[in-house]
């Protein structure tokens with residue numbers, strides 16, 4: 248057994264939690280009280296569903312001077328993500344339970360966010376104001392974010408991460424795996440993009456499927472649901488409050504004066520410790 252020193256973790260192993268929100272699954276590392284441990288190599292190794300633990304995103308909890316905690320997000324390809332709505336709800340639930348509280352604040356690379364538990368037990372996060380200017384998304388050049396010059400006439404919305412939303416007659420019929428990668432890597436998106444396909448199923452209800460930047464098809468994407476709700480309202484398809492049916496379940500999104508609120512279920516699956524020195528390369 249040969250250990251790769253660039254990837255090796257402390258001999259004691261590393262504790263982590265497995266969580267999910269509507270099947271959008273996460274490895275969560277609680278690094279409060281110490282330095283961050285995640286590197287692109289560790290994210291890729293842990294994210295491998297055959298040789299590691301497997302996740303859509305890795306979230307690392309860190310200390311914050313300005314909020315109850317800080318959250319950093321990583322995709323399974325080792326890239327960073329500026330936002331992850333479902334992981335934010337899951338980790339906020341964990342922190343609220345630990346502190347016996349019903350609301351928390353957190354800092355992310357896009358700024359200060361807040362989360363709270365509703366009376367029905369679901370967890371809501373305020374994902375902040377949508378980014379509707381081309382430079383904020385970001386897009387490659389000045390253009391109308393409501394009508395991108397791509398086949399299918401999609402909308403670009405930033406939620407701390409980039410999204411490209413296609414409104415289609417039947418989201419269920421879309422070849423997400425065939426279409427998603429080309430849009431993710433289109434030169435219009437200098438930081439790549441998440442890709443959503445949505446269809447209107449009732450006046451304030453959308454069916455949505457997603458191709459996530461740096462991960463691929465996932466069962467749900469919280470920031471994608473927010474971006475889709477914002478795009479649907481701006482296109483005159485819905486009001487400001489919508490239900491979204493994703494492959495893994497349902498999310499509520501409400502675009503209010505103070506930001507885009509997203510509400511749904513959370514689950515803590517297990518807590519475990521990595522074998523000392525993970526990952527090891529076997530000949």
Ligand SMILES: N[C@@H](CCC[C@H](N)C(=O)O)C(=O)O
Nearest residue numbers: 328331332333408468469470
């Ligand atoms: N699943 C997440 C979004 C994850 C980030 C995304 N893949 C990116 O690179 O921006 C969510 O629930 O928001």
